[in-house]
Amino acid sequence: MSRRWIQNPNRCADEYLDGIEDFIEFAHRHNPGATKICCPCMRCNNTLWETIENVGFHLVRNGMIETYSIWNLHGEQLDHVSSSNATRMDNVEPIVDYNDQVIDIIQDAFPFASTNINYEREDDVPAPIDSAEFEQYEKLLKNVNQELYPGCESFSVLTAIVELMHGKIKYRMSNIVAITFWEFSRECF
Ligand SMILES: [Zn+2]
Numbered sequence: 001m002s003r004r005w006i007q008n009p010n011r012c013a014d015e016y017l018d019g020i021e022d023f024i025e026f027a028h029r030h031n032p033g034a035t036k037i038c039c040p041c042m043r044c045n046n047t048l049w050e051t052i053e054n055v056g057f058h059l060v061r062n063g064m065i066e067t068y069s070i071w072n073l074h075g076e077q078l079d080h081v082s083s084s085n086a087t088r089m090d091n092v093e094p095i096v097d098y099n100d101q102v103i104d105i106i107q108d109a110f111p112f113a114s115t116n117i118n119y120e121r122e123d124d125v126p127a128p129i130d131s132a133e134f135e136q137y138e139k140l141l142k143n144v145n146q147e148l149y150p151g152c153e154s155f156s157v158l159t160a161i162v163e164l165m166h167g168k169i170k171y172r173m174s175n176i177v178a179i180t181f182w183e184f185s186r187e188c189f
Contacts, residue, residue, distance in 0.1 A: 005018070006019065006065075006068065007066050011059075011060055011061075011063055012169060014172075019064075020056055020060065020064075023040075023059070023071065024055070026071060026074065026075070027055070027071075027074045027075070028052060030074055030075025030076070031074065031075055035051060036049040036051055036052075037049065037055060037074060038074075039054070040055070040064050040068045040071075040074070041055070041058035041059050041061070042062045042063050042064070042066075043058065043062045044058060044062075045065060046068070046073050057166060060166065060169060061105070102156070102158055105162070106137070106140050106141065106144065110136075140158060143156065143157040143161075146158075148160045164178075
């Protein structure tokens with residue numbers, strides 16, 4: 001399969017999603033038993049390690065490094081080399097914190113949020129913040145902090161929505177199928 005998809009700027013395009021599927025399948029095949037692999041998304045830049053499932057999530061969200069067309073860090077051309085040289089990590093407990101991932105996305109969308117939180121120097125002059133934008137930010141933050149149901153530690157309301165949207169894109173569910181499924185789930189809870 002051609003890997004031109006890596007340069008496709010439309011990360012919802014069929015070609016791009018098929019490409020990610022192809023990469024994930026490749027990573028599974030060449031890193032059997034690995035719980036984490038290095039992530040070739042544009043943020044992790046093949047320097048951070050993630051579960052294979054999370055790597056798929058990152059590739060949809062951030063895009064793959066555009067020049068990474070030979071997957072040498074994921075086993076390509078290493079078929080005949082001892083597995084000890086392959087890029088893999090075994091016996092590492094996967095740490096998937098969906099809330100952290102969603103907070104990252106929110107901070108990307110609202111740069112003032114991370115600026116104010118991280119840099120509170122006295123000589124900082126904060127840029128004026130649009131009140132409607134701030135309201136939207138507060139609403140999202142409230143949802144990210146609200147547990148999906150009482151006692152749920154894995155998902156907040158917002159991370160659950162993001163995961164559902166991710167599943168919808170990944171499995172190319174039509175809107176009607178997704179809405180039917182979500183409404184059924186809502187009835188169940
Ligand atoms: Zn990544």
